[in-house]
Amino acid sequence: MDINIGIKAADRKVSAEAVSRLLADTYTLYLKTHGYHWNVEGPHFQQLHIQFMEQYTEMWTAVDELAERIRALGHYAPGSYAEMAALSNLTEESGRPDWKAMVTTLAKGHEQVAKTARDVLRVAEEAGDDATADIVAPRVTLHEKTAWMLRATAA
Template sequence: MDINIGISAEKRKASAEAVRKLMADTYTLYLKTHGYHWNVEGPHFQQLHIQFMDQYTEMWTAVDELAERIRALGYLAPASYADMAKISSIKEEDGTPDWKTMVKNLAQGHEQVAKTARDVLRVAEDAGDDATADVVGPRVTLHEKTAWMLRATAS
């Protein structure tokens, strides 16, 4: 069935591809955060264990919303980690770093997701894709705030 939502097929594809990248970055950061939640140790264990859980829970919900936006644009969302790993800007973690390195790595990950989300906003604006901008705009704010809180924790 044809999609007629007021955005050309070419612009819908550009928006969907941009959101796919954001979804992949978010999912990769989600996995890293969840792994850190399980494995964090040290003097700030309790605080970080809870903080990481709050972060990965929020990102899990966001991944679903991003996937649904891709589908609304008429494209398939990445459905495996292998698909996401190919397009993610965030790389998998090797080993288990100490708590402070975990916090620094996550701060950098949130900064990257904020940058990727900004790129999506530019594509969405060019496409006249207000719905994608509505989904993605709050992501920038959330990831910038989370990065700031993590940087403050690591200092």
């Protein structure tokens, strides 16, 4: 069935590709945050364990909304970690960093997701894709605030 939502097919494609990059960054950061939640140790264990859980829970909800927006635009969302990794600006890391390195890494990750989300906003606005912009704008605010909180924790 044809899609007739007031956005040209080419613009929907560009918007969906941009949202796919945001989805990939968010999913990669979600995985990293969940792993840190499981493995954090040290004097701030309780605080960070809870903080990381709140963060990964929020991102888990966000990835679903982002993927569903890609589908509403008439495209397929990346569905495997290989696809996510190929699209993401974030990389996996091995080893067991200490709590402070975890916090620093996550702060940088949230900064990158905010940058990616800001790029998506520009694409969506140019495409006249108000719904995508409405979904993505709060993501910028959330990731910038989370990065600030993590930076303050590591100080």
